[in-house]
Amino acid sequence: MQAIKIPGSDDTPKVILDATAENPLFEISGRSLPEDVVAFYDPILEWLDEYAQKPLKKTIFNFKLEYFNTASSKLLLDILLKLEDMHQDGADVLVRWHFPDDDEDMEEAGEEYADIVEVPFEQVSYSID
C-alpha cells in the first residue's frame, strides 16, 4: 500500500501513514487549520478505509498536534471513528495522544476524544524547550 507523506506547513499538519511492515508509522503532527478541511483530510480517511481491509498486526496511531481549529476537530474525530471501527473488527489498535506538558487544553481535547470513541487510548505528555 502506497504510503502517505505530507510535509507540514503553517496551516496544515505533517502526515505520515506508512504501513510497510519493517517501519510502520501512523502520525499526524503540527498545526491544523487548512483552508479546506474536507479536501485536506479526505485522502487520509480514504487511505484508512483501504488500510482497514488488511491492517498490520498492531497499529499505533500518533496524534501530536500543537494546534487545531474547530473545523479540524470534526475531521480528527472521523479519523478516530475509523480506528474505532478497526478495533471493533478485531484489529489491535492503539491511539497515542501527545500533548505539550504545559498545554491543558490539548490534554483535555485528548480526554474528550477518548470519552467519545471506544478504542484503546493513551495520553502522552512531552516537554518543549
Added chain:
Amino acid sequence: MTETNDKQSSLDFVYDFYVKMKKNRINLAYEGEITHQITKAFTSLTENNMALDDDSNTVQKKVFHVMVECLQNISKHAENRHSVVTSKDGRGIFMVSKGEHEYNVTTGNIIRNDKVAELKKMLENINSLDKEGLKNLYKQQMREGRLSEKGGAGLGFIDIVRKTGEKLIFSFLDIDESNSFFVLTSTISRIS
C-alpha cells in the same frame, strides 16, 4: 475648493482615527473580506507581537485560538452585501485590542435578519452554561453535528467560551428591514 476641503477633512479623519485607536488600545483593525490568507497574516502578526511581550504561552495560544475561530466565523457566515464582486469569503470588521489585563477580539459583520433569532438563542444558551455544560455541548455537537458546506462545525463559539472562560459579549444593531449588524467581543485574560 470643495475638493481641497474634502481632502483636508479626510486627513483630519486619519488623525481622529489614530487617536481613537490609541485611546482604545487597538493594535489591529481591518475591514474587508476575510480570506484564508488574511487569517494567516493576522494570526502570525499577533503571534509575533505577543512573543515580543511577556505574555505566557497559554495566553498566546488562547488568543491565537480565538482569532482563528472569529475570523472563520466571518469568512463563513457574514453576508457579503457591500461587495461588488461575488466572493466566497464573507467580509466584516475585525479588531484586536490589548489592555493591561486582557486581550479583546472583536468582530462585526452583516447578518440577514431571518438568521438573528437563531444565532441569538445559540449565543445566549452558550453563555448560560457552566464548564461542564459547555463540555457536554461541545461533545454532543462534535458527535452529532455535521460539517456545513462551508466547512463550519458549529463549534467555534462554544470553543471560544471554553478556552477563555469568559462569556461572549454581543449585540445586533438594526441596519434596515432585511439586515442587521452583528458585533461580538471575546475576552482573553492576560493573567493566567
